[in-house]
Amino acid sequence: MTVQEAAAELPNARRRARRSPLAAQRQRMGILFTLPVAALIGSLLLIPIGQTFYYSFTNWDGFTSQWIGFAAYRHLFNTPEFVTVLENNAVMVLAIPIAVALPLGVAFLLNTHIRGWRFFRSVFFLPTAVSWVVIAFVARRFFDPDKQGVLRSLLDHTGLGFWHPDLLGHEHSALLAVMITFVWSVFGTNMIIFLAGMSTIDQEIYDAAKVDGAGSFTVLVRITFPLLKRFVSFAFIISLITAFSALFSLIIVMTNGGPGYGSTTLEFFIYEKAFTESNFGVGATAGVVLFVLVFAVSMPLLRLLRSDD
Amino acid sequence: MSALEWVERQRGDVWRRRTGRALTYLVLFAVTAIMLYPFWLMGQMSFRSLPQYYLGKGFSLTTWHDLFAALPIGREMLNSTLITLCSIAVILAVSTTGGYALGTLRYRLSSLVFLIVVCSMMVPMQSMIIPEYINLARLGFINHYYGAIAVYSALGAPFATFLMTTYFRRLPEDVIEAALIDGLGYGSVFFRIMLPLAVPAIATVAVLQFIQIWDDLLVGLLFLQTPAHRTITVGLETIPAQHFQNFPMEMAGSLVSALPAVVVFLVFQRYLIRGLTMGMSK
Numbered sequence: 001m002t003v004q005e006a007a008a009e010l011p012n013a014r015r016r017a018r019r020s021p022l023a024a025q026r027q028r029m030g031i032l033f034t035l036p037v038a039a040l041i042g043s044l045l046l047i048p049i050g051q052t053f054y055y056s057f058t059n060w061d062g063f064t065s066q067w068i069g070f071a072a073y074r075h076l077f078n079t080p081e082f083v084t085v086l087e088n089n090a091v092m093v094l095a096i097p098i099a100v101a102l103p104l105g106v107a108f109l110l111n112t113h114i115r116g117w118r119f120f121r122s123v124f125f126l127p128t129a130v131s132w133v134v135i136a137f138v139a140r141r142f143f144d145p146d147k148q149g150v151l152r153s154l155l156d157h158t159g160l161g162f163w164h165p166d167l168l169g170h171e172h173s174a175l176l177a178v179m180i181t182f183v184w185s186v187f188g189t190n191m192i193i194f195l196a197g198m199s200t201i202d203q204e205i206y207d208a209a210k211v212d213g214a215g216s217f218t219v220l221v222r223i224t225f226p227l228l229k230r231f232v233s234f235a236f237i238i239s240l241i242t243a244f245s246a247l248f249s250l251i252i253v254m255t256n257g258g259p260g261y262g263s264t265t266l267e268f269f270i271y272e273k274a275f276t277e278s279n280f281g282v283g284a285t286a287g288v289v290l291f292v293l294v295f296a297v298s299m300p301l302l303r304l305l306r307s308d309d
Numbered sequence: 310m311s312a313l314e315w316v317e318r319q320r321g322d323v324w325r326r327r328t329g330r331a332l333t334y335l336v337l338f339a340v341t342a343i344m345l346y347p348f349w350l351m352g353q354m355s356f357r358s359l360p361q362y363y364l365g366k367g368f369s370l371t372t373w374h375d376l377f378a379a380l381p382i383g384r385e386m387l388n389s390t391l392i393t394l395c396s397i398a399v400i401l402a403v404s405t406t407g408g409y410a411l412g413t414l415r416y417r418l419s420s421l422v423f424l425i426v427v428c429s430m431m432v433p434m435q436s437m438i439i440p441e442y443i444n445l446a447r448l449g450f451i452n453h454y455y456g457a458i459a460v461y462s463a464l465g466a467p468f469a470t471f472l473m474t475t476y477f478r479r480l481p482e483d484v485i486e487a488a489l490i491d492g493l494g495y496g497s498v499f500f501r502i503m504l505p506l507a508v509p510a511i512a513t514v515a516v517l518q519f520i521q522i523w524d525d526l527l528v529g530l531l532f533l534q535t536p537a538h539r540t541i542t543v544g545l546e547t548i549p550a551q552h553f554q555n556f557p558m559e560m561a562g563s564l565v566s567a568l569p570a571v572v573v574f575l576v577f578q579r580y581l582i583r584g585l586t587m588g589m590s591k
Binding site for chain 2: 025030037045048114129132138147249267302
C-alpha cells in the first residue's frame with residue numbers, strides 16, 4: 001500500500017473507532033504500541049534534526065549560539081572550499097550509472113540460472129558484510145604507488161609498467177579512487193536488487209517471446225529491461241543516498257578528505273567542521289544542505305516502496 | 310529450407326550457445342576474483358612480518374602476535390558484541406510493537422505516524438549527529454555503552470519499523486478476528502499470534518542490523534572514545550595512528566574485525582537478501 005492509499009483509508013478507521021468498544025480498545029492499543037518507537041525516533045532523531053535546522057541559522061560553538069539568520073547560508077556558499085565540496089558530490093554522481101550498470105549486466109548473466117549461479121551470487125554479495133574501514137585499508141593497499149601496491153604490480157605484469165598512477169596522492173584523482181572503491185562495495189547489493197526484480201518476471205513471457213522468434217538480445221532490451229525499470233530506479237536512488245551519506249568511514253580512513261579538499265564530500269565536511277574544528281554552527285548549516293539533498297533524492301522512493309499492490 | 314541447411318543452422322546454434330556459456334563463465338570468474346581478492350590479500354599479508362611485506366614473500370606469525378599485543382582485541386570484540394546485541398534487542402522491541410500498531414491495528418492517524426517513520430528513514434546520519442552528540446554529552450551518555458546503544462537503536466528503528474509494518478500488513482486479518490472471537494485481547498494477539506508469525510521478518514531485521522552496527526565507525530568514534538569501551542571497528546581505525554605504516558597489522562586487524570559479520574552473513578544470507586528487497590518485490 002502506498003502512503004497515499006494509507007491516507008485514503010483514514011476515514012474508515014475513524015468510523016470503525018466509533019462503532020464498538022472493541023474498536024475503541026483497538027485504538028487505545030494501537031497508540032500504546034506506537035509509543036516506544038515514537039519516543040525513540042522522536043527523541044533521538046527528530047529532535048536532533050530540528051536542532052540542526054535551528055542551529056544552522058546561528059554561530060553555534062557547542063555552548064553558546066547567536067542568531068545570524070540567512071547570513072550563515074550566504075557565508076557558507078561563499079566559502080571556496082564548500083564549493084569544492086559540492087563539486088565533489090556532483091562528481092560522485094558520475095559513479096552511480098556505473099555502480100548500477102555493472103551489477104545489472106552480471107545479474108542478467110546469473111539469471112540464466114547457469115550452473116553454480118547460487119555460488120556466484122553469494123560471492124558477489126559478500127562485500128556487503130565487510131565494514132568500510134576494512135574496505136578502506138584494502139583500497140589503500142590497492143592504490144599504493146609503492147612497489148607493494150596491487151594496482152602497480154598489476155600494471156607491471158600486464159606490460160603497462162611505464163605507467164604508475166598515484167591516485168591517492170593527488171588532489172584531483174583521490175576522489176576517483178574513492179569512487180572506484182565505492183562501485184566495488186555496492187556491486188553486491190545492487191546485483192541482489194536486480195536478481196530479485198528479475199525473479200518477479202513471469203517465465204511465460206520469455207517462453208512466448210521465444211516462440212515469436214525473439215533473440216536473446218531482443219528479449220533483454222524489449223522485455224527484461226522495461227520490466228526492471230522500477231528496480232533500476234530503486235538501485236539508482238539507494239546508491240546515490242549511499243554515496244552522499246554513508247561513505248564517511250571509507251573517506252576518513254582512505255584519504256581523510258584529502259589531499260587538500262580533493263576527496264571531501266559534504267558528509268565528511270560536516271564532520272570536519274564540527275568535530276575537528278569545533279565549528280558546530282557551520283556543521284549544522286552544511287547538515288541542512290545534506291538533509292535537503294538526500295531528501296530530494298529519496299522522494300521518489302516513497303512511490304517505489306510499495307508494500308503491496 | 311533444405312534438410313542440409315537446417316542441420317547447418319542447428320550446428321551454428323550449438324556453437325553459438327557454447328561460446329556464449331564460455332564467455333559467461335569467463336566474466337563470472339573474473340568478477341569472483343575481483344570480489345574475493347581483498348580477502349586473499351588480507352589473509353596473505355597478515356601472515357607476513359613488516360620486512361617480509363616489503364620483500365613481498367615469506368611467512369611469519371609476528372604480525373598476529375603484535376596485533377594482540379597492540380590492541381585489546383578480546384575486550385573490543387566483547388564490546389562490539391554487547392553493543393550490537395543490545396541495540397538489536399531494542400530495535401526489535403520497538404519495531405515489532407510499532408509494526409503491529411501501524412500495520413495491523415491501523416488506528417486513527419496511524420498512516421500519518423507511518424509517514425513520519427518513512428521520512429525519518431531518510432534522515433542522513435551526519436545531519437543529526439552534531440546536536441545528538443551535544444545532547445547526549447550534556448546527559449553524560451558519552452563513553453557509556455548505553456549512549457551508543459541508544460544512538461544505534463534510533464538509527465536502526467525507522468527502517469526496521471517500516472519492514473515490520475509492511476510485513477504485518479500482509480498477514481490476513483481473519484487470524485486476528487478469530488483470536489478476538491476466542492476472547493483474546495489485542496495485547497495477547499500480539500504476543501501469542503503475531504510475534505511467532507513474524508519470526509522471518511525478525512530474523513531479517515536482526516541480520517541487517519547486526520552487519521550495520523558491527524561495521525559502523527562514526528557512532529563508535531564519537532560516543533565511545535575510551536579504549537575500554539571501544540568497539541572493534543573503532544579499535545581497527547586507530548591502528549594507522551599508533552603503528553605508522555604497519556600494513557600487515559592493518560590487514561590482520563581487518564580480518565579479525567570482518568570475521569563475525571562475514572560469518573553472520575554466510576549463515577543468514579537468505580534473510581539479508583529478503584530485507585534488501587522487501588517492499589519492492591511481491
